[in-house]
Amino acid sequence: MNGQVADIKSTAVDRQLGGLATILSLLGAKSFEHEEYVARFQRDGFLYLPGFYSDVEIAEVLAATETLLAAGDCPVTVDSLESNQRHYWRHIRDVADNLSYKFNDLYLFEPAIRELAMGKRLSSILKALMGDKAVLCNSLSFAVGSQQPPHVDSLYMTPQTPNKLLATWIALEDVHSDAGPMSYYPGSHLIPRYIFADGSRHVIDSEMPDWHAYMDSQVKVRGLEQKTFLAKKGDVFIWHSELLHGGSAIDNPALTRRSLVSHYYCERDCRRLRSDLQAMHDGYWMRRAPAGVPCQPGDFTESSFPEANYLARYGDVAKAVRAGRVKSGYQHWLNDGCAEGRLV
Structure with a gap:
């Protein structure tokens, strides 16, 4: 990626603020804490929560994931990061390298992953940012960086109600700068939406060169700067559906970047669509069929x-x-x- 890249790291000050927020919450100041989070989120288009999960919580999820993927009847589907082809993991795991795939919707099968993506503290924060209860609707598990070009999530997961889509990125290990860390543009969520030829905001592949040109011009006019998220294990990054973000190039292929990415719609939209919602803490998770796979x-x-x-x-x-x-x-x-x- 071109341009000056400014790194955001988990500083001692950030972690002290995160600890203070936890103390205030325990003292009954959750409303104050959430008001601060909402203000920062509306201004920047993202919210950074350093050290949100403990090493023990992360270890539990990694162990549960390993057990799930090793099961003889493993129901998980994967997408190749190279070809984008979809497979059932059990059909290819004996000949495949799990570093080359993203694992779809593990939350459907593993309670520990749901607890990480929709835990008590996190679901409460998501509710405040959404202005409605959040519904966990998909998850993507990565062992390496995605190297995905800059994009906004609403192109592909266009919510019924504008802006009612959130995403989280949870670091399952420390991220090295050569491992293809996440990059993003603070304030880019305020760029007016691009309207495609059919009058919608949902992606039309043939028009994506025009979309990229539009976003590049808006970034330049607004003086937005690309930043890189060098996460520590247990850090959480929440972003707005219109935040321009992507995956940096992997400079050292030997490095991993284990992470859990999740997306959330609002309860109101999901009720309208008659989705199967399962209550969990201060929100819901969506029970549905896993992503389909073309098979023989x-x-x-x-x-x-x-x-x-x-x-x-x-x-x-x-x-x-x-x-x-x-x-x-x-x-x-x-x-x-x-x-x-x-x-x-």
Whole structure:
């Protein structure tokens, strides 16, 4: 990435302020604490919470993740960071390098990950920033930096209500400057939204060169500076759906950058969409089918086929199974679904 890069590090002052906020919260000053967080978030487009999680909490999540991914019937899907192709992890883990993939929606399967992404303290802060209860709707687990070009999340996860989308980045280890740390532009959330040819704010791939040109010009006109987040293990970074951010280049491929990224919609929008919301602390997590994968008949036996996920994804198939017109989701997929291009 070009331009002057200013590093943000976990300074002693930051950590003292984080400790003070915790003390004030324990003394019943949570409202004051959250008002300060909201003011900073509205001004900067992000909120940095140093040392938010302990080494013990991080270790629990790393151990739970390892156990989940090693299970024989592991239900997790992954996306290649090189080709962007999606697979079931259990189909490729014997020949794949887990550093080359991002792991989708582990929160659906592992309570420890939900607790990290939607814990008591964090869910309370997200509620204050959202102005509504937050709903954990996806998670992405990385072992290395994404090296993703600068973007804003609302392009791809466009919320029904503008600005009602939040994201968190939780450091599962200390981040080295050569490991492709996260980069971002403070204040960029205030840039007026780009409107695509169809009148929406949702991405149209063919127009992305125009979007990038528009954002580059806005960054220059507003004098915004790119910064780099050199996180310490347990740090949390919350950002606005319109904050321009990305992943820096990895200068040392031997370095990892383990992290958990999560996204949140607001309760009001999710209720409108009739999402399946599971109460958790001061918010919710969304129960849904995992991301679908294009598969071939030889990829599954009847016992290994993710029957519940397939029926949850395709209501017409579930209805046919209940009516006795089809024996199972697996039989539907073998007979018709695969040929129709349905995902598993």
